[in-house]
Amino acid sequence: MVRHGTFAYTWDIVGDPGAATRIAGLGIDTVTLQAAYHAVRGVTPWHPRHRLVHAEHAAAYFKLRPERWARLRPPAPTWGVEHDDRFGAASAALSAEGLRVEAWLVLTHSSAVGTAAPEVTVRNAYGERYPYALCPSHALVRDYALTLVSEVCEQYDVAALMLEACGWLGFEHGSHHEKTVGADLSAGARTLLSICFCAACRTALGPDAAELAGEVRAAVDGELQCGVPATLATERAAALLAHRAAVIGDLVRQAAALAGGREVLLMAADDPWLTGPDVGLDLSAFRAPADAYVLKCWGDPEAAVSQVKAAAGRTELALVANVSVLEEPWEGVSRLVAAGASQIRYYHAGLASRARLDRIRAAVQENP
Template identity: 40%
Template sequence: MRASAFVYPWDVNGDPEAPGRIAGLGVAQVTLAAAYHSTRALTPRHPRHRIVTAEYAAVLHPLGERWSDRDLRPHPAGDWAPGDAFGEAAAALTGAGLEVHSWVVLAHNSRLGAEHPHTCVVNAYGDRYPWAPCVSQPATRTYLADLAAEAAVRPGASGTELESLGWYGLQHLHAHDKTAGVVLGEAGQYLMSLCFCPACRAGYAEQGLEADELASAVRAALEPVWRGAADGDGWQGVERGLGAKTAAATRAWREAVARTLQEEVVAAVRAAAPEGFRVLLHADPVPYHCGANAGVDPAHILSVADGVVVPCADGTHRLAPFAEHAREDTVLAANLTVVRGLGGDPARLAADAARARAEGANELRLYHAGLASDADLAAVREGLAGR
């Protein structure tokens, strides 16, 4: 199976050994960040630094003219990825014989939320999630489509992988996270991720729901959770908390918003891209899930995009729902964590790749070549050689 390794530009730029080292892993491709959220990252082999602090969500390339008079706009990176950091890294990696795909993070942006609080998801208690833009708002949707088109189709890229193209909710690390004191369960996560901004309130009305009544019902459904009685039954727990009809109406609104956003963004990327440019989504086959791997309907998303990148590091069987709808040219990429410090086990790479292939995967994504230790990278080389 074709394999690609995730990489940041700061892993490559300023380290002349990096392109050859990555190519030497046995991968054919890199998935290189072009627009990324705030982070603090190790660079264990870089000759100039060991820690990179990306202080805010930023594009890692020059901004286009389209943003000059826009209220919602991305920000260029600071000194952690100055200038055309993506382009510089892409040229070096291409020179080492590697194909480059852009890696674009969309609906996850704390700076956008801080500067424009009205764009945020608002939960049933009135709390704003500054890291989570509400994807039902028209201005936000336009911003995301334009950001995707510009960041995805960069010189040197032959494809893109779009992350967080859908609803974001509570379940994501944010700054020094202190949200694990109460176990929410899958139903609690959904309820805490329902948005009550003006656009979503209007959307619920289209589904026959009164927003204030719905918010009250959500708060009541969450009361047992705060007492330590998280419901472990997933969607059935949501139905018990809200009633099946109300739960279905919330889901109908949210899934329609996500589906149409995905269609609009992929269309924007295709309009900007040359022929043959591949467009993949980081995806979860459960449509009501939130997060970096957006919840999608497998049949729908494979009719829109060229394929999906699916998290498989925890052994969860997420590939089969996509495999049922795959065409001959569909990309089903299994995303495997290969950094021990992040919970991965690169020594199991060959076995994990074989399991993923049996479930329908035809490509691998390895997270993350820049963060891994030398020992991790040695295990990756051995694992890819033994596929």
């Protein structure tokens, strides 16, 4: 039996008395509900009081208890329908419809926190900061991420936690008026520009960190200025990936310990070089106690099926296919199930038109 669920924002539900019933009518049994989230602008086709919500910065949508936070703390939202506990109100409405609620937590992606504490953000080999990217090598960042987890677990009876950005964010990020395309940076150069050299990462990498940073700069400059593809020596790469795996594994283990028996679903990809919302891992070697990996199955259906099939051969954990109904073409849920996905999450009930909601309903009916 396949578990079907959908993503939703709290502002899709709070202030709309018909929202939870409409979502339940899709035939799904689970809603992955935003509890801590990054900045975004989204349309709200169904809400009786607004059509666009502009979340100007990352925020916590659960009830903030000031005494529980140290130096790093998430701000509260000021957009959408005003409510002091948006997550609580939305999850209660969904539960009343018999839906299982998962808390969707974005851990290390916050321009608001990064701007307030730039010393804990990712720093590239040139010394430049990425304010949207909190570096999990820092104890302050780990404490911040784990407080997000513990506050949700202590205050709400949710069934599971879906962890997004449970590692590093890197060079790839949709900045305002992005102007990086014309430099023709290869995937390799973008990967090198995603390596963090903040104080905590330099300490963890040891005395060779300075040489590694120099090699990264030389490789990127060689590509930008001379057209030589950017690469990194094998031994340097192994040390860096070992550092990342250790930090990510420790963070997941501590989050699972705080979960109190709840399922831990980790947004991930089977590529240890990956930085971003889906944490980069070697799925065959990663041993932290997650219950399932959530694989982003957006875009090309063939690539999505291949990704799920490959992951199924490399891990015994359950696989959740994160399928976007906001793109064209959109198809292939049955093929993802056949490839090894035991659960589907449809992205995204609050952003979808009537026709796209109908597609979710049809997919659920076709894959019981």
